[in-house]
Amino acid sequence: MxxxxxxxxxxxxxxxxxxxxxxLYPDLDPWLPPEGMILKIPTKWVLPEFxxxxxxxxxxxxxxxxxMPRHGLVKTHPIGIGIEEYPTPLGxxxxxxxxxxxxxxxxxxxxxxxxxxxAVPPGPDNPLGRYxxxxxxxxxxxxxxxxxxxxxxxxxxxCIRMYPEDIETxxxxxxxxxxxDIVYQPVKFGCDAEKIYIEVHPDLYGRIGDLFSYAxxxxxxxxxxxxxxxxxxxxxxxxxxxxxxxxTP
Numbered sequence: 001m002x003x004x005x006x007x008x009x010x011x012x013x014x015x016x017x018x019x020x021x022x023x024l025y026p027d028l029d030p031w032l033p034p035e036g037m038i039l040k041i042p043t044k045w046v047l048p049e050f051x052x053x054x055x056x057x058x059x060x061x062x063x064x065x066x067x068m069p070r071h072g073l074v075k076t077h078p079i080g081i082g083i084e085e086y087p088t089p090l091g092x093x094x095x096x097x098x099x100x101x102x103x104x105x106x107x108x109x110x111x112x113x114x115x116x117x118x119a120v121p122p123g124p125d126n127p128l129g130r131y132x133x134x135x136x137x138x139x140x141x142x143x144x145x146x147x148x149x150x151x152x153x154x155x156x157x158x159c160i161r162m163y164p165e166d167i168e169t170x171x172x173x174x175x176x177x178x179x180x181d182i183v184y185q186p187v188k189f190g191c192d193a194e195k196i197y198i199e200v201h202p203d204l205y206g207r208i209g210d211l212f213s214y215a216x217x218x219x220x221x222x223x224x225x226x227x228x229x230x231x232x233x234x235x236x237x238x239x240x241x242x243x244x245x246x247x248t249p
Contacts, residue, residue, distance in 0.1 A: 006031050008149050012163060014041050017062050017078030017152020023202065023242050042243045045076060046190035046199040054179035055142075057160055059088055060186035060201040061242065062152055064142070064160065066173060077170065079142075080150040080161035087205050088158050088182060093135040095178045098171065102132035107139070107157060129164050131171045135180055142180075143167065154204065187215045187237070189222060190244065196228050197244040198236050212237045 007030035011018050020042055022030065033039075048058045048065060056065045059081055066075040082088040086109070101122035106114045120126050129144020142160040144167040145151070151163050160182075162170065184207055188199045200211065208214045215237050219225040228247035236245045 005033065007033055010039065010041075011078075011152060012148060014043065015077060015163070015166065016042065017080070018149070019062050019152040020078065020242055022152075023240065044244055046188040046197055046244050047074065048183060048185050048188055050181065052179065054181070055174070057088070057142075057180065057182045058188075058201075059090065059182065059184050060204050061188075061199075062204075064162070064170075066170065068173075075170070075173070077162055077166040078151050080145065080153050080155045081204075082156050082158035083154045084205060086157040088156070088160060089137050089140060090182050090184055091137065093137045093140075093180045093182065095133055095174055095176055095180060096136050097132075097134040098174065098176065099132040099134070100171075101130055102126070102128050102143070104128045109157060129162075129167060131167045133167075133171065133174055137182075142170075186211065187218055189219065189224065194248065196224055196247045198228075198233060198247050199242065199244050200236050200240045201242050202240050211240070 007021050007028065008018055011021050021039070024040060024042065045063070048056050050056045050067055053067050053069050056067065057079065062079050062081055064077050064079050068074065103122065104120040104126050106118055124146055127146055129146060131144050133142040135141050140158050142162065144164045145161040148163050150161055155161065186201045186203050186208060190197045198215065200215070203211060212234060215233060216225065219228060219233070229249050232247050
C-alpha cells in the first residue's frame, strides 16, 4: 500500500467492494492502514447458483454477476445495496428500461431530507450517476453513483449501486428483457476437479439465523456432505471471510 491509500481506495482500484476487504481485515483502520502493508486481494469467487444467461445479484455478497454462456464468460462487479430498513428486493425480474443521464426523482422517504426538491437533473449531484438500468421491480434498478464509497455497503433505499466505471462497461451488455435474479446466498459451494470449496458471507439481513446448520443442509442437498471436512466447514462458517476455502482434506 502507498501512503494516503485508504481501504476504500484499494478496494476500488481492484474492483472490489469495501466489504470484501473489511471482512478479511476487520481490525484494520480503513482510513489509516499501515504504509507498506501487503494485503491479500480476493479476486476469486464461487459462482452463485443461476439458471441461464443474464444477471445474478447476490445480496449477502454484495456482488453482481453477468452470465454470458454463449461467449463462455462471466463478468462480475461489486455493488452497494439497500439498508436494513429498505432492503434490496429478492426475486426474479427483467430489465424494463435503460437510460443515459437519468433524472433522479426524490422518493417519498427522502422528501424531508431534500426539503422541497422533487427531482435532480443529470450531473455530479445525481445519485444515479450516468446510467440507469430499470427493473420490473417497481422503482428499483441498477445504476451508477456519485458516492463510490458506498459500493460494498448497505447504503441505498433498495437499488443496486455500482462504481461509475463498472456500470459504464455493464450498460451496453444489458438488453431489455434480460433476466435479473436477485438472490440471497450467503453460502456458496463450488468444485474444481476433485476439490470442493465453500464461500461464506455475513447474513446481512438476518434471514438465515444458524449459518452452520444452513450450510450443512445445503451440502446435504447437493450430495457432498460425505466428501467434505466438517471441522473445515465449521471454521469457514465461523470466520465468514467471503473467499473460497477448501473443504476437502
